[in-house]
Amino acid sequence: MNEKLTILIVDDDDVDRMAVRRALGKTGLEPVIEEAGTCAAALNALREGNHDCALLDYLLPDGDGLKLLRDIRTADILTPVVMLTGQRDERLIVELIRAGAADYLSKDELSGETLGHAVQTAIRLYQAERDQLRAHTELEAAHRELQSSHEQLLQAEKLASIGQLAAGVAHEINNPVGYVYSNLGTLQKYIDNLYQMLEGYAHLETLVSDEDALHTVQALKKELDLEYLKEDVRDLVSESREGISRVKGIVQDLKDFSHVDEAEWQWADLHRGLDSTLNIVNNEIKYKAEVVKNYGELPEVECLASQINQVFMNLLVNAAHAIEERGTITVRTGTEGDDAWVEISDTGKGMNAETRKKIFDPFFTTKPVGTGTGLGLSLSYSIVHKHHGRISVESEPGHGSTFRLWLPLRQPEQMAE
Ligand SMILES: Nc1ncnc2c1ncn2[C@@H]1O[C@H](COP(=O)(O)OP(=O)(O)OP(=O)(O)O)[C@@H](O)[C@H]1O
Ligand SMILES: [Mg+2]
Known part of the structure; x- marks a missing residue:
């Protein structure tokens, strides 16, 4: 020594x-x-x-x-x-x-000899034990890290493949929906033409001298309730057009959300990402919360748009889950220096300091077994980290939570074209 x-x-x-x-x-x-x-x-x-x-x-x-x-x-x-x-x-x-x-x-x-021997043996023994303990702790930490990145990868892969599937389906639906939509437009025009024609014929009725024939036409008119039918055909067509345009919207949202064709760094409109994500998670949110949008001015942001949408989705779904009866989810955006920020706050149950400390840990969840995997926020954290951004949370029990993420408008090394 x-x-x-x-x-x-x-x-x-x-x-x-x-x-x-x-x-x-x-x-x-x-x-x-x-x-x-x-x-x-x-x-x-x-x-x-x-x-x-x-x-x-x-x-x-x-x-x-x-x-x-x-x-x-x-x-x-x-x-x-x-x-x-x-x-x-x-x-x-x-x-x-x-x-x-x-x-x-x-x-x-x-004696000096026994004491010296005892001291040295004690020290050696403890040193060995301590080394072993340290090696063990290090091994455990490495194992935990490996496991969590493995699970994160799986989760990311799962989301990506769901996105791919959604985009595939969206693509398939896109064509038929497109021609149904455009046919309905044409149909509307044709129907108007037919109505004009009908008007023309109606004028001719006064000139008909054949009482029987006139009677038959008038009886038919009454039986078919022509006036109502004319109204209703218009409504039916315009309702169908509306329905189809909703389907078109969903297809577009799915395409925007997955961005499968563009899984690259790109310049993206975060508001568009937020809107399409909100539409997609609408089912999960609508019974719980009213969504208030408070968008500021945002230029396009250099990002992996589909991944940023996943972050939005995790935050929005978490916010909805935190609301027990009914509440409000507020989405705000803006810029600060060279960063864009997006804030999602809820009027839900909030968190105490102890929970707050752990929410970004992989597998941390307060949800019942089998409900949450506890990976949503850890995945979001790593996505934001990859974007050189940061994510913060403010929350008090009973006073809701506010998650805010900052993303640099432009990535450090020019990554998008
Ligand atoms: N807006 C929020 N309000 C209150 N608690 C929240 C909020 N967001 C997250 N939490 C807490 O953080 C925990 C971890 O969230 P995270 O999204 O990582 O996992 P999860 O929602 O439990 O499961 P999943 O993997 O399905 O998303 C939640 O279980 C919850 O306790
Ligand atoms: Mg979650």
Whole structure:
């Protein structure tokens, strides 16, 4: 050992302390020696200092060595302890060792050699244990990290494939919907033409002298309720057109949301992303909350639009879930310096400080088993991080939550064309 050892002697008796000092002097270790006279002082010193070893007397004014040993372990102090005492009680020795003492020496037979040996063995043992513990903790952390990035990848892949599927379906639907929409337009025009024609014929009725024929036509007119029919045909066509244009909107939203054709860095309109995402999660939100849009001025932002939409979706769905009965979700946007920001706040149940600290951890969820995976926010966090942006949260229990994300308008290295 190159560096000098620091050893703490814990004993209330001056003469005994001197004896221990003397014995230490003969070990050849030449340690730096510190002293404490009570359990409390010893605990304090061990907590503050960086001792290589502590030599503990069993009987102290404010407690016994066994209790002190236990206190040392509960305080997570990793200094090895060698007990020194005048008593020779086998049962006590066993208890001391169980409580974490590295070794046990009788004060009566304290020689430089035994003491030096005990101290060095204790230190070596603890060092090995500590190394093992550290390696274990590191391994555990690495394993956790690996697992979480694996799950995140799966989740991202899942979302991407859902997006791809949606975009595929949207593409297939797009064509038929397109011609139905345009045919309905033509139909409307033709119907108007037919009505004009009908008007023309109606005028001719006055010129008809054949009473029977006239009667038949008028009876038919009445039976078919021509006036109502004319009204209704118009309504039917325009309702159908409206329905189809809603389908067109959904198809467009799906395409915007997945951006599958453009899974590249691109310049995107965040408002458009927010709107299409809101339409997509509408089902999940509409029974819970009224959505208030408070959009500011936003230039286009350089981003991976489909991923940013996933962030919006996670935040919006979380906001809806946080609302128990009915509430409001407010979406605000704006710019600040070179960043665009988007804020999503809800009037839901909010979070306490402890929850707030953990929400970006993978797998952290307060939702019932099988409901939430706890990956929404951790995935969102990594997406925002990839964009060189940041995400913040303000929340109080009972006062709702506000999530805000900042995205640089332009990525550091020019990534989009
Ligand atoms: N707007 C919010 N209000 C209150 N708590 C929230 C809000 N958003 C997130 N949380 C808390 O953060 C936790 C983690 O959210 P996260 O989106 O990561 O996972 P989740 O919603 O539980 O599950 P999922 O993986 O399905 O999204 C939630 O379980 C909830 O406790
Ligand atoms: Mg969530």
